[in-house]
Amino acid sequence: MSGLERLGLGLLHRVDPETAHGLALRALKLGLAPAPGARTSPRLATRLAGLSLPNPVGLAAGFDKNAEAVAPLSRAGFGFVELGAATPRPQPGNPRPRLFRLTEDAAAINRFGFNNDGMEAIAARLSRRAPGIPVGLNLGANKDSEDRAADFARVLAHCGPHVDFATVNVSSPNTEKLRDLQGPAALSALLGGVMTARAALPRAIPVFLKIAPDLTDADLADIAQVARDTGVDAIIATNTTLSRAGLHSPHAGEKGGLSGAPLMAPSTLVLAKLSRLTDGALPLIGVGGIASAEDAYAKIRAGASAVQLYTALVFGGLSMVDDIVAGLETLLSRDGFATVADAVGTGRDALLQTTERSSDG
DSSP states (O other): OOHHHHHHHHHHTTSOHHHHHHHHHHHHHTTOSOOOOOOOOTTTOEEETTEEESSSEEEOTTSSTTSSSHHHHHTTTOSEEEEEEEOSSOBOOSOSOOEEEEGGGTEEEEOOOSOBOOHHHHHHHHTTOOSOSOEEEEEOOOTTOSOHHHHHHHHHHHHGGGOSEEEEEOOOTTSTTGGGGGSHHHHHHHHHHHHHHHHTSSSOOOEEEEEOSOOOHHHHHHHHHHHHHHTOOEEEEOOOBSOOTTOOSTTTTOSSEEEEGGGHHHHHHHHHHHHHHHTTSSOEEEESSOOSHHHHHHHHHHTOSEEEEOHHHHHHOTTHHHHHHHHHHHHHHHTTOSSHHHHTTTTHHHHHHHHHHHHHO
């Protein structure tokens, strides 16, 4: 991290988190952030659901909700970028304050509630983006919608021509009863509508499903089956958690989804379980708690073909992206893996066995 970036982070941490978020986006648009481009090599280059990624480290949804900084984010070192979530109609989200920085835990809690400019404004911005790394959009539903399942298909139909992939987000804890759509019957119907919308697009794009970490083994088995049956191209594991186990920050009791370091272990365990359930039939994307090359590597060895991060940037700055990618290549080389794909899932069984022994003990 450069001295300038360290100074910038220090200043951002002096203001409330949502204001800091807005200032960070403004700095990106002004060209005041690192822009090394995506580091790549034969070892790092990755195929994900038909997409060619220069490296497997992506930006998770939530940072650029409205597709305002696509160009600078595409030059920040990521192998792919996910924007959104977008809903059919603009909505303000929940009342502020709704974002909390848990410095003691290297974490954050948010209860934004899908605040965004709506699919028409977002699609207009996406239509002007230049070619580059794959860019996707997280699909959401309006809080007051009479048919939330249909909202996902509407956003895909409107924005799909301008992105390289789309993510069905039924795992945000901040829209009441949204997570109920993860049940097998509701999820199957929702995804059926989304796939019908995809079939009508001028260009087929992969559709991903983003799930919560707060699921039972039976829930995971149902989701894996529905994903296979409906033709989902990949599963993102996981979104934020409702758990507050082991937190030390004064903000630990705030309502919303927890992200950051405390999510690393539980989300990686969900990822490993999904990897075993799907047995290579579906690519997985590991999200939750990644703050280093070692974290990214652990996700890959647990079963992820690619990874995403976001909260760690609040504490480590945007330059950490290139550091993580470079470190990941070193770790792959150290262990004799010629490609990322060669390492996928190689630590899954050991992780699951260790967890099962701990549970038995």
